[in-house]
Amino acid sequence: MTEQVDNAINQETTHFGYQTVAKADKVEKVAEVFHSVATKYDVMNDFMSLGIHRVWKRFAIDCSGIRPGQKVLDLAGGTGDLTAKFSRVVGEQGHVVLADINDSMLKVGRAKLRDLGIEGNVEYVQANAEALPFPDNHFDLVTIAFGLRNVTDKDKAIRSMFRVLKPGGRLLVLEFSKTEQPMLSKLYDFYSFNILPAMGKVVANDSESYRYLAESIRMHPDQETLKGMMEQAGFEGVEYYNMTGGIVALHRGYKF
Amino acid sequence: MPLLNLISAGVETGINSLQQWDRQGQARRKKLAGKVFSIELKELPKPFYFVISTQQVDVLGEYEGTPDVRVKLSVTALDELKDSAKTTSLIKQDKLEVEGDIQLLQQFAQLLTEMDIDWEDELSRYLGDVLAHKLCYGLGQARRVAGRQLCRIQRNVAEVITEEYRLAPSPLEVAFFCDQVTQLEQHSEQVFARLDKLLGRVVK
Numbered sequence: 529m530t531e532q533v534d535n536a537i538n539q540e541t542t543h544f545g546y547q548t549v550a551k552a553d554k555v556e557k558v559a560e561v562f563h564s565v566a567t568k569y570d571v572m573n574d575f576m577s578l579g580i581h582r583v584w585k586r587f588a589i590d591c592s593g594i595r596p597g598q599k600v601l602d603l604a605g606g607t608g609d610l611t612a613k614f615s616r617v618v619g620e621q622g623h624v625v626l627a628d629i630n631d632s633m634l635k636v637g638r639a640k641l642r643d644l645g646i647e648g649n650v651e652y653v654q655a656n657a658e659a660l661p662f663p664d665n666h667f668d669l670v671t672i673a674f675g676l677r678n679v680t681d682k683d684k685a686i687r688s689m690f691r692v693l694k695p696g697g698r699l700l701v702l703e704f705s706k707t708e709q710p711m712l713s714k715l716y717d718f719y720s721f722n723i724l725p726a727m728g729k730v731v732a733n734d735s736e737s738y739r740y741l742a743e744s745i746r747m748h749p750d751q752e753t754l755k756g757m758m759e760q761a762g763f764e765g766v767e768y769y770n771m772t773g774g775i776v777a778l779h780r781g782y783k784f
Numbered sequence: 785m786p787l788l789n790l791i792s793a794g795v796e797t798g799i800n801s802l803q804q805w806d807r808q809g810q811a812r813r814k815k816l817a818g819k820v821f822s823i824e825l826k827e828l829p830k831p832f833y834f835v836i837s838t839q840q841v842d843v844l845g846e847y848e849g850t851p852d853v854r855v856k857l858s859v860t861a862l863d864e865l866k867d868s869a870k871t872t873s874l875i876k877q878d879k880l881e882v883e884g885d886i887q888l889l890q891q892f893a894q895l896l897t898e899m900d901i902d903w904e905d906e907l908s909r910y911l912g913d914v915l916a917h918k919l920c921y922g923l924g925q926a927r928r929v930a931g932r933q934l935c936r937i938q939r940n941v942a943e944v945i946t947e948e949y950r951l952a953p954s955p956l957e958v959a960f961f962c963d964q965v966t967q968l969e970q971h972s973e974q975v976f977a978r979l980d981k982l983l984g985r986v987v988k
């Protein structure tokens with residue numbers, strides 16, 4: 529009997545890139561990755577995406593409906609690219625929470641935003657997306673950019689985001705996705721599994737983290753699956769937009 | 785869609801680089817902080833929204849709130865916008881449509897066009913004080929000297945070309961050439977007249 533229970537617990541596993549690991553270990557392993565890349569994160573981001581991540585984020589901001597006075601949660605916000613823009617647009621009357629599970633990323637984010645003169649309306653919170661420490665119906669907008677794929681229980685996280693949104697509020701998920709163009713797909717695979725880890729080695733002396741990045745992208749649910757997951761959690765009017773041939777997709781859903 | 789994002793990114797980066805160098809930029813932005821301007825260029829399919837904060841100017845491709853000022857104009861009218869005297873005439877000529885506070889719009893136009901940039905100071909960040917000073921002093925000096933030299937050079941070059949290398953004709957030669965052309969013209973007219981007469985005889 530006890531043995532059976534033990535087995536059941538052992539089966540509580542999940543993906544860490546292509547490896548299968550115990551769920552409890554994934555959190556730790558993801559943390560390791562982001563602790564090790566935190567200080568070089570921005571440089572690597574620009575370098576590896578050839579700066580295109582800025583255009584993806586800009587598109588997300590254009591879909592956000594952000595206005596002065598609003599309350600925003602930038603979840604898995606890392607070094608705060610989105611937070612910076614939100615903070616300026618919502619202004620003194622508004623409020624932005626930059627939440628991340630990883631305190632190294634939060635520290636780098638906080639320092640960077642302070643250098644940009646962003647102060648006053650931003651709060652930094654260490655939090656797990658699966659169990660958000662915020663009241664119900666609180667935010668006008670929740671964004672999670674390149675963060676959801678690192679989360680162990682994605683359904684739980686999406687439900688949690690639904691809970692903290694105000695009725696009428698919206699969720700934006702910006703994440704790597706599946707490209708349907710065979711040529712682009714081949715090129716992209718070659719880039720991710722050969723060039724990317726090599727660049728990670730040269731620039732950040734850390735090829736493992738970047739191999740994880742490539743693998744975690746392949747394991748992430750595709751456009752339609754993620755759309756279904758959002759609907760399952762209660763979101764309505766869910767749509768997605770493919771960018772750069774579907775390498776990245778932006779999903780948007782409303783809580784009514 | 786991302787093409788417009790690329791344009792807005794370019795515009796935003798450009799504006800803010802200049803804003804950073806502008807000694808009065810921050811004070812001007814502070815006055816306009818929280819204001820949103822919708823600018824639609826007739827040459828582009830959609831408006832861009834300029835959100836002003838003390839930190840910078842953000843450019844958005846979409847805005848679901850109500851902008852403080854809404855403007856529609858053509859690229860060519862952009863520079864004339866800062867001149868309050870011209871605004872009314874632009875509106876009358878249909879080159880400019882404005883909804884909202886025109887004074888705010890003028891402040892915004894001033895923010896973008898009347899910049900007070902100390903180039904020497906800016907360069908010194910990259911080159912060091914001494915070098916930047918030398919460069920700016922040098923450039924200023926060079927401009928003055930160049931102005932003076934330019935006239936001399938023009939004269940000299942003219943002389944060299946005409947007299948030394950005989951590449952171009954001197955004024956006297958040109959005059960002489962013109963005379964010859966006139967003479968030739970007269971001669972050929974006489975020839976044509978005689979030809980006509982001759983031809984007339986033959987036909988008869």
Ligand SMILES: C[S@@+](CC[C@H](N)C(=O)[O-])C[C@H]1O[C@@H](n2cnc3c(N)ncnc32)[C@H](O)[C@@H]1O
Pocket residue numbers: 558562603604605606607608609627628629630633655656657658672673674675678679680
């Ligand atoms: C690739 S970064 C993205 C950072 C930023 N949003 C951007 O777009 O540049 C992913 C971030 O997700 C955070 N993260 C991973 N798992 C998380 C979780 N369960 N809850 C909250 N944040 C998490 C990581 O610490 C990391 O900072």
